[in-house]
Amino acid sequence: MSEAFARELMAQRFRSYLPVVIDLETGGFNPQSDAVLEIAAVTLTMDPDGNLLPDATYAYHIQPFEGANVEQSALDFTGINLDDPLRRQVALSESEALGEIFRPIRKSIKAHGCSRAILVGHNSAFDHGFLNAAANRCSVKRNPFHPFSSFDTATLAGFVYGQTVLARACRAAGIEFDNKSAHSARYDTERTAELFCAMVNRYKDLGGWRLAQQEQELDEGE
Secondary structure, eight states: OOHHHHHHHHHHHTTTEEEEEEEEEESSSOTTTBOEEEEEEEEEEEOTTSOEEEEEEEEEEBOOOTTOBOOHHHHHHHTOOTTOHHHHHHOBOHHHHHHHHHHHHHHHHHHTTOSEEEEEETTHHHHHHHHHHHHHHTTOSOOOEEEEEEEEHHHHHHHHHSOOSHHHHHHHTTOOOOGGGTTOHHHHHHHHHHHHHHHHHHHHHTTHHHHHHHHHHHHHHO
């Protein structure tokens, strides 16, 4: 199987959607009022054997938007220090960060022959809500993500491994997880990407995807 053909399989595998893993660290639980503090994305691709694997990582610190709420409990949980000089130096505005994240995602969508991206996240409704709210605040005209559909790895891992906590699900999948590095958007996104790929590839290796394709072909032939 050629690499070009393997990339084309992505569009077939997820109904023309490109899975992109997203994680956001925030200043609270309300996507309308609470700040996005970090964002990371991992694009996915396929190898010549049809296995799903991480492709590239993009991660940015974000300056709270004007008037944004930031709960101290959220900072304590994530370990983010808004006054850190290095963070202040590299942090982007919300609009800039979304531009930097969305640009390579659009390129990957095109490269894989897909129509748009679909968000993959651990408890994806949380990240999806904050991402959509940020895109609306910034008047993003071409949000590459499906507006409401997503793949939730907490649900999938509960089904596959009987574990819903990211760290425990990763360990069940044989993926190393460092609790001290957790709650960084980059780290959590990269582990979530590995977990999602492991589950999709396991299903393929067990023959599930081939069986699903055969059943769909039978339905189409009737």
